[in-house]
Every structure is written in C-alpha cells, then in structure tokens.
Amino acid sequence: MSKEALLSLDGISVRFGAGRKSFRAVRGVSFELYAGETLSLVGESGSGKTTIGRAIMRVHPLSAGEIRYRGQRISGAVNARSERLLRQKIQMIFQDPMASLNERAKIDYIVSEGLYNFKLFKNEAERLAKVEKALLEVGLLPEFASRFPHEFSGGQRQRIGIARALVMEPEILIADEPISALDVSIRAQVINLLNQLKRDRGLSYLFIAHDLSVVRFISDRIAVIHRGRIVELAASEELFLRPLHPYTKALLSAVPIPDPEAEQKKKLVIYDPSIHDYGREEPIWAEAAPGHYLLGSPGELAAWSS
Amino acid sequence: MSDRLDSIDRIDPALFTPAPFDAAEAERSGYSRYSYWRSTIRTFFKSPLAIALLALITILTAFSFLYPLLSRTDPNAVALETARWNLKPGAGNGVFGTDGLGRDMWARSWHGARTSLLLGFVIAFIDVGIGMIAGALWGYVRRLDRIMTELYNVLTNIPQTVVLILLSYILRPGFWTIVIALCSTGWLSIARFVRNKVITIRDAEYNVASRCLGTPLSRIIAKNVLPYLVSIVIMEAALTIPYSIGAEVFLGFIGLGLPLDTVSLGNLVNLGKNNFFLYPHQLLWPTAVLATITVSFYIVGNKFADASDPRNHV
Numbered sequence: 370m371s372k373e374a375l376l377s378l379d380g381i382s383v384r385f386g387a388g389r390k391s392f393r394a395v396r397g398v399s400f401e402l403y404a405g406e407t408l409s410l411v412g413e414s415g416s417g418k419t420t421i422g423r424a425i426m427r428v429h430p431l432s433a434g435e436i437r438y439r440g441q442r443i444s445g446a447v448n449a450r451s452e453r454l455l456r457q458k459i460q461m462i463f464q465d466p467m468a469s470l471n472e473r474a475k476i477d478y479i480v481s482e483g484l485y486n487f488k489l490f491k492n493e494a495e496r497l498a499k500v501e502k503a504l505l506e507v508g509l510l511p512e513f514a515s516r517f518p519h520e521f522s523g524g525q526r527q528r529i530g531i532a533r534a535l536v537m538e539p540e541i542l543i544a545d546e547p548i549s550a551l552d553v554s555i556r557a558q559v560i561n562l563l564n565q566l567k568r569d570r571g572l573s574y575l576f577i578a579h580d581l582s583v584v585r586f587i588s589d590r591i592a593v594i595h596r597g598r599i600v601e602l603a604a605s606e607e608l609f610l611r612p613l614h615p616y617t618k619a620l621l622s623a624v625p626i627p628d629p630e631a632e633q634k635k636k637l638v639i640y641d642p643s644i645h646d647y648g649r650e651e652p653i654w655a656e657a658a659p660g661h662y663l664l665g666s667p668g669e670l671a672a673w674s675s
Numbered sequence: 676m677s678d679r680l681d682s683i684d685r686i687d688p689a690l691f692t693p694a695p696f697d698a699a700e701a702e703r704s705g706y707s708r709y710s711y712w713r714s715t716i717r718t719f720f721k722s723p724l725a726i727a728l729l730a731l732i733t734i735l736t737a738f739s740f741l742y743p744l745l746s747r748t749d750p751n752a753v754a755l756e757t758a759r760w761n762l763k764p765g766a767g768n769g770v771f772g773t774d775g776l777g778r779d780m781w782a783r784s785w786h787g788a789r790t791s792l793l794l795g796f797v798i799a800f801i802d803v804g805i806g807m808i809a810g811a812l813w814g815y816v817r818r819l820d821r822i823m824t825e826l827y828n829v830l831t832n833i834p835q836t837v838v839l840i841l842l843s844y845i846l847r848p849g850f851w852t853i854v855i856a857l858c859s860t861g862w863l864s865i866a867r868f869v870r871n872k873v874i875t876i877r878d879a880e881y882n883v884a885s886r887c888l889g890t891p892l893s894r895i896i897a898k899n900v901l902p903y904l905v906s907i908v909i910m911e912a913a914l915t916i917p918y919s920i921g922a923e924v925f926l927g928f929i930g931l932g933l934p935l936d937t938v939s940l941g942n943l944v945n946l947g948k949n950n951f952f953l954y955p956h957q958l959l960w961p962t963a964v965l966a967t968i969t970v971s972f973y974i975v976g977n978k979f980a981d982a983s984d985p986r987n988h989v
Contacts, residue, residue: 426887456889469880472985473711473902483888510702517711519985525702533884 810869913976
C-alpha cells in the first residue's frame with residue numbers, strides 16, 4: 370500500500386440545528402484515506418458515520434475543520450474548479466437501493482446525470498458509449514438503459530447506483546452501508562463487485578458499515594466511531610486481534626459466532642462511557658502501537674496499551 | 676421403483692440439450708417498455724366509472740360554454756304575464772320550467788353552470804399556482820420554513836367565514852371578489868401539501884445522490900421534483916374546482932355571493948330554496964346540475980390521483 374494520502378479530514382465537526390438545540394453529530398474527526406486502500410468506518414446507529422460521508426460530499430456543511438483532496442481544500446466555500454474536481458474524483462454509493470434511484474427517470478438518465486452536469490462527453494454517441502461501459506462494468510446489460518428503476522431487483526438497483534458513480538471515473542468511492550439494505554444472498558454479489566472494481570480501477574473506498582463480519586473481510590484499516598468521535602483506528606487484523614479501546618472490545622464481542630455452543634458461552638463486554646473521567650484529563654488522539662491509534666486520556670492510554 | 680429408474684435410463688439423451696449457466700441471461704428481467712404518462716392514462720381509463728364521468732364532465736363543460744353562444748333565450752328575460760310564472764317542467768314550458776318571474780330555468784341553469792365553472796377554473800388555477808410556488812419555496816428553502824410555518828398557522832387560525840364577511844364589506848360583490856375571497860385562503864392547504872411532498876423529495880436518497888453528482892438546482896427541480904408533483908397538482912386542481920363551485924353556493928346562501936343579476940348556480944340554488952315547498956323543481960334542477968358537476972370532478976380527480984401513483988401501474 371502506497372502511503373499517499375488521497376483524502377484528509379482534519380478535525381472536522383458537523384453541527385445540526387442552531388442555538389441551544391444544536392447537536393454535534395461529528396466531533397473533531399481526523400483521518401486520512403490512502404490511495405488504493407479500503408478504510409471502514411464502523412459504529413452503532415447514530416454514531417455519525419453517515420454524516421462524515423455526507424460531509425465529504427458537501428451535503429452537510431462543516432462547523433469546524435477542513436477536508437482536503439490531494440492537498441486541495443474541498444470543504445467550505447470552494448471555487449467551481451474544486452467543486453468539479455470533488456464531484457468527479459469522489460463519488461458515493463447509497464444505503465437503500467430502493468430509495469437512491471429516481472423512480473421517474475430512466476436508467477440512461479440516472480447513469481449519465483453526472484456526465485450531463487459537467488458535460489463529460491463530446492457527443493451523444495460518446496455519452497451512450499460511456500453509459501453502456503459503466504453498465505457492463507457492474508454486470509448489467511446495456512439495453513437496461515431504456516428501463517425504469519422499479520423494473521430491477523435490489524441487487525441490480527444497487528449496481529445501477531454503482532454504475533452512476535463509476536461513470537464519473539472517480540478515485541474514491543464513499544460506500545454508505547451499501548449492503549445493509551440488501552438480501553443476504555445479494556450481499557456477496559455487491560461486495561465482490563466492489564472488490565473487483567478496486568483491483569481493476571485502483572479505487573479507494575471509504576466504507577461505512579455496522580456489520581463487522583463484512584468489514585473484516587473487505588477493509589485494510591478500520592476506524593471505530595462512537596458518538597461522533599473516532600475512538601480507535603488500526604489495520605483490520607490488528608483491530609480484530611488486539612482491540613484496545615473498551616468500546617471497540619464491546620463492539621467486537623457483539624459479533625455473532627456461527628456456532629451455537631460458542632455463541633452461548635461467549636461473554637458479552639458491555640461498554641460503560643462513565644468509566645472515562647475526561648473532566649480532569651482531556652482525551653488525546655495518540656499512537657498506541659505502530660499504525661494503531663486510540664482516543665483516551667494519557668492515563669487510560671497507558672493502562673489500555675499495557 | 677426400479678422400473679421407473681429403468682425407464683429413465685431408456686430415455687434418449689439426444690432429446691436433451693445442456694443449458695449452461697449464462698450470467699448475462701440471468702440478469703435479464705421483465706421488461707415493460709414503461710412510460711409513466713402512458714401507464715397513468717392506461718390505468719385511469721381502466722375504470723369505466725372514470726371514463727363515464729370524464730365524458731360527462733366534458734359534455735357538461737362543453738355544453739355550458741356553448742349553450743350561451745348558441746341559444747337566443749335570455750336567462751334574465753322576465754315574463755310579464757303571470758301565467759308564465761312558476762311553470763312546471765314540460766312541453767312548451769322550457770325543459771326545466773320557469774321560475775317565479777317566468778325566467779327560463781333551462782337557460783338559467785346553463786348560464787349559471789358556465790359562470791360557476793369559470794369561477795372554479797379561475798380559482799383552481801390561481802390556488803394551485805400560488806400554492807405550488809409557495810409550497811416549493813417553503814419546502815426546499817430551509818430558512819423560509821420557520822416564517823412560512825408561522826404564517827400558515829396564523830392564516831389558518833382565522834375562520835374563513837370571518838375573512839369572507841370582512842372582504843365582502845370592503846369589496847363590491849362580483850366575480851373577482853369571490854375569486855379573491857376564496858383564493859386568499861385556498862392556496863394555503865395546497866402550499867402545505869406541496870411543502871410536505873417537497874421536503875420528502877429534498878431529503879430522499881435519490882436527491883442526495885443528485886446533489887453528490889453536482890446536479891444544478893434547475894435540473895433537480897425539472898427531473899427530481901416536478902415529475903413527482905405534476906400528478907398532485909392535477910389532482911388538487913380537479914378537487915379545487917368542485918370545492919370552489921360549492922363555496923360559491925355557500926357564499927350566495929349567506930348573502931355574499933354574486934350580484935343577483937348574474938346567473939350562477941349559487942344564485943339559482945338560493946332563489947330555488949325560497950320556493951322549494953311550492954315549486955321544488957326550481958331548486959332541484961339547478962342542484963342536480965351542480966351535484967353532477969361537483970361529484971364528477973371529485974371522483975375523476977380521485978381516480979386520476981390513484982392512476983398517477985406508480986404503485987397502481989401494473
């Protein structure tokens with residue numbers, strides 16, 4: 370893995386609402402996505418993982434921090450050139466294939482929407498060729514272009530969503546729980562497609578998920594997020610073998626084991642946030658082992674790492 | 676058991692051709708060459724009731740607009756001899772008979788229907804127009820939401836009858852007074868309806884996807900929002916027409932309707948109700964025309980709303 374940071378998030382916060390009722394969904398999150406890697410964001414519902422993905426896509430404005438793509442700022446007020454760069458190089462796949470396609474538009478329009486937006490074709494023939502290529506790449510037939518979304522199955526619809534992102538020729542795909550709304554039998558289809566695209570196109574993924582068994586299978590690194598903060602970030606196997614943060618331990622202990630006896634004997638770890646006493650010592654983001662980062666007060670870090 | 680196995684063995688393998696798994700073929704799915712509007716129209720015309728009522732509306736509307744042009748009977752022509760007053764419907768008395776001043780009820784009904792339909796069309800056009808624009812802004816522009824919601828709450832909390840009575844003091848009775856009176860509050864419910872729909876669309880994943888692709892607002896409106904609103908708008912318009920005609924009758928009843936020399940269904944019903952026990956036909960016939968128009972519009976509007984829902988397209 371080359372250590373070239375494609376995307377860097379620097380202390381980003383996202384705040385919803387204003388005044389006393391405001392809620393910070395994401396609190397000072399920093400990480401880097403390297404070229405050719407799959408970085409997974411895992412966490413429970415409402416932990417802010419989807420918000421991070423959408424903040425990168427400029428759907429939610431940042432209240433603090435900065436996002437850079439290859440050193441160029443793409444958050445806050447940006448010029449048309451940066452906007453264009455962002456839209457082309459970073460694309461998103463959505464959670465619910467039933468909701469993420471416009472029911473009143475044909476597949477042809479859905480896939481070429483981005484091409485129209487930035488006029489990425491010289492003539493109609495080239496546009497059609499690009500749509501056809503994108504559909505073939507995700508394993509769909511080119512003649513599907515003239516049909517409407519409701520004529521497809523969930524797995525096919527999800528692949529149409531992937532084709533829509535691929536047609537922009539992105540470098541980074543933000544996959545927002547792309548398989549959690551799919552039938553179990555279809556999940557492998559989409560996961561394998563994503564893995565194949567990563568090999569063929571050298572894509573980097575920011576994979577947002579809550580299903581740890583899938584995450585372990587596809588990620589290079591995993592970031593565990595809890596209440597809008599990343600509490601632990603490590604290489605995939607390292608995190609599964611040596612989880613350090615109590616929340617990560619609790620999360621890993623919740624993964625079901627496909628063996629009834631082992632599952633019965635399994636001891637669930639329950640995470641109690643009140644063990645932290647951050648009133649006295651502010652938590653810091655520190656490297657506990659090479660490439661293994663943790664959020665905790667200096668005292669906690671020493672205790673967890675030993 | 677062994678007999679059956681033997682008979683299987685005796686089947687000629689040449690009758691069979693192997694069918695290898697074809698990944699591309701497995702993707703092929705049902706294909707309907709679907710077109711939204713064609714399906715909507717087809718679903719709509721599947722209902723015989725809808726066809727019948729649509730035909731009825733077309734005929735009634737055409738007739739009420741053509742009759743005043745083709746007929747020479749003056750709906751306000753008063754008969755001077757009392758023998759022509761209060762005639763029952765029948766031969767030589769006009770199709771619907773005459774009213775208390777010997778005016779031809781048939782002519783009056785159709786002139787009235789024309790006035791009322793025109794009123795309904797104008798009010799529907801204005802209500803839906805203002806309601807759509809206000810509702811779309813209310814829904815899509817987050818900053819407006821608070822102000823518009825408060826405005827809506829204030830305006831809907833004023834009883835409409837009070838507004839109408841106050842307006843009738845300020846404005847002279849007439850066609851446009853009724854238009855202003857009914858439109859002043861009528862757009863609110865449409866605006867709220869459109870606002871709720873627009874908010875759903877704005878936060879729907881497919882719209883977020885469009886924003887992630889950098890789609891400009893003009894195309895988001897044209898491709899993501901409007902196709903979902905058109906059917907609602909047509910339905911709202913179809914339902915506002917009978918409501919406005921009914922409201923005109925109500926306004927006439929409380930004395931705020933059109934001036935008495937204007938023939939409208941509202942005025943006819945009010946005059947008819949005074950003589951109802953002696954000459955019921957003077958109330959019944961205009962009411963029949965009124966009910967036919969409003970009920971037809973209402974049912975056709977509802978049938979269209981059902982047909983415009985893609986879930987009802989097979």
